[in-house]
Amino acid sequence: MEIKKINIHNYEEYIINYLDGNMTPVEVAELFLFFENHPEIDENIHDLRMMKVKADNENAFGFNNALKIDHDADGLEISPENYIYYFTAYLEGDLSEKGNESVEHFIQKHPETKNELELLKQTKVQPPLNVIFPQKSGLKRKSTLIMPARIQWAAIAATLLILFSVYLRLKPESEESLIKTIIGDEMTITETPVKQQEKEQQKEEKTNTTNHISKDQLEVKTNLPEKTKNSQPKSQESREEVKPIRRLPAHKPTINHAQPFEAKKRDEYTSLYEDIRLSQELMLAYAENQEQFTNDYEGLQLINLGRRFNHYVRSGAQVANQVSGSMGGWLLADLSIKGFNLLTNNELKLVREVNPDGSTGNVSIGDDEASYLLRKSAL
Amino acid sequence: MTRAEYNKCVDHYADGVYRFILKNIKDTERARDIVQDSFSKMWEKVGDINTEKAKSYLFTTAYHTMIDEIRHEKAKTSFNENIYDNLTVNHSWNDLKEVLQKALDTLPLLQKTVIMLRDYEGYSYEEIGNITNLSDSQVKVYIYRGRVALKNFIGSMDKVI
Structure with a gap:
């Protein structure tokens, strides 16, 4: 019989196989487990439960009991009819300490069953450690920079601003700016030094006043260290260095090499x-x-x-x-x-x-x- | 789970998942694809998965992906045919480990799966049940049944040899 999971749609097929005696005890156990999980079906097959399928081979051990996780963990019911179940439970570690002793005691009593236990011990499968996944590094994930949403939005906004500013720069120069370019700059350039001169004059007047005061103070405070006295001329020198250079800023030539008009x-x-x-x-x-x-x-x-x-x-x-x-x-x-x-x-x-x-x-x-x-x- | 923890999972579990799948489907390419697919799915949910549950998640995902693939391809090799082939063609085994691996291949998929999860990875009935969508009792029955089938296979081979 092809093995498939019993479900609500195919359980009748299992029942037929059960009645025909074509099921192994484990399959029978699965069938009854299914009934336990589906009591609405179980009620309808009460008669089925009353039927007994005669065991015809050595596999006829009590797997119905195996459906209960902690069934007879002490191994009190071990017998020549069901010892395979207890041997398997013994190997799987499902028995209590007392249950293990029961199994060992049973083997002493029935030495012909020891070979069965040895065979069952050999069914523990060892993993083939030589088999390894060939592309493990390909499964790994490298670190990637994850930008928070607000940073992404900020980046988009900045990009738009840059594009907009570039667009504005590409627009033709207006008449006003043209006037400023040709005349306004010159005016401001010539005016600036005058204003600066005035400011400097004002500054000089102020410094003269302060110098007078400081001189007076110096006369009073003659005991001041020499360093203080020497620092005065240095500051005057540095002020002279700051004076602006009076020259026109260089204008870059704006030459058009376009073809003449026809x-x-x-x-x-x-x-x-x-x-x-x-x-x-x-x-x-x-x-x-x-x-x-x-x-x-x-x-x-x-x-x-x-x-x-x-x-x-x-x-x-x-x-x-x-x-x-x-x-x-x-x-x-x-x-x-x-x-x-x-x-x-x-x-x-x-x-x-x-x-x-x-x-x-x-x-x-x-x-x-x-x-x-x-x-x-x-x- | 962080990226570093995910990468540790790759180191710790990739081989185990790969062995588990490869043993079942006997196709390195497909096994590799299933493992990659399982890890990809885990990465998609990396923020929702605890590191403790990562192994279980990987095996569960890999198992169900494998089942889907097998159903898709409608593998029709029956249990009995497998036994017959193994007994009639490969009759020169002398290594118990090899015999056991061949015996394992003769088991139905579900039995084979639960026994491998039990023996390869040391999972409990409950953990195997979570991976395979079976109850603890069903897992126990399948394991017991698989053990007996393996025992019978080894015993019969002893007689042949």
Whole structure:
């Protein structure tokens, strides 16, 4: 019979085998154990319990009793019919000390059963220690950095902030910042030293006052150690070292190497009219405020922008201006060519007329056919 | 259970689980897979398992995985056929240990399992019952029955030799 676990669905098959006498005593024991666990079935097979299957071989020992864990632990009921059960219990350590003595006493009384006990002793299986798992290291887990959830969220937030800031930096410079870049920085730079000078003067006045006081105090406290006296000049020296260096900060050149505009781009220029006008006028206004004009060049004034715009100008006269808020790019313009401002290699020209007093007159943009007036009056 | 304790379990129990499974299914690859699968399952619940219960958890998981595999493949080799093959083909055994291992292979899976858990790992009836989902009484019966079957097998081999 194929061995399978008895359950509510197949127990009838066991009953049939039991009635046919095809079950071993152990299987019978299992069947009755199942009935004990399922009293609702047990009631229906009361008659079955009354039946007895005749034992036909030496295996017919009392395994029904084995179902009780502590059945006759003292071995009081050991007999030639059931000694196998007690021998097995003896080897498994299920008997009490008294039970073990009973078994040993039984063997003395029935020496022909000793061989059975020896055979049972040999059924203890030893594990094959030579068999080992081949990839034990692969089962192990290495330490991994486990980030708490809040740190993960913080990391995500930081990443988003970085991306957002990068996005902001990529946006074209605004008009205001352009003004600050060209004019504002210069203003603040020239102003800063003046303010610093004033502050220094104020400081000097204060220190003079304190020096007077300290001198008076020194006159009184003539017994002061020399170290204190010597420390005074040192502090003055260090103050002189702190003085700011009066020089303009270096501006990095912002050169555009883009290809010049073609005539087809004229319409775009028209749409960018305001931007170009503003950007050019800012530069021109700056140039007018400089005192470094070179006069009398064939009746026109040459704006020597190369000296003041040396950070912006490359190869003589090319100036890069940012077109704010529209193209997001740069336009190239040539300045300082006999008072005219020309867009490099383009049919479209930015023209500035210089007045006899050196101020800017009309500023226009256009080509040979059309012209757009940028302004008429001086800034 | 911490990661370090888990790794100690690998050192202590991987071989035992592997022997237990390999003895039952006789397939190194599948035995290895079952052991790996059992340890993976334990790692998934590493936070819920006490170190004291780790061994029992491993054997239980491995045992049930093995049973599922066997059922899946519908192993049809019957108990009697095994005995017949062993008796008729492998009749030249002279080492008791080898005979016993062969005898063990002739047992039905459940008997074989409980006897191996008892002898290999020294588990109590209760512990074996927890692993195999059997009652203590059932475990006891299966062990007794397996012992007698092994005794009979060894006795019959003595006669043959």
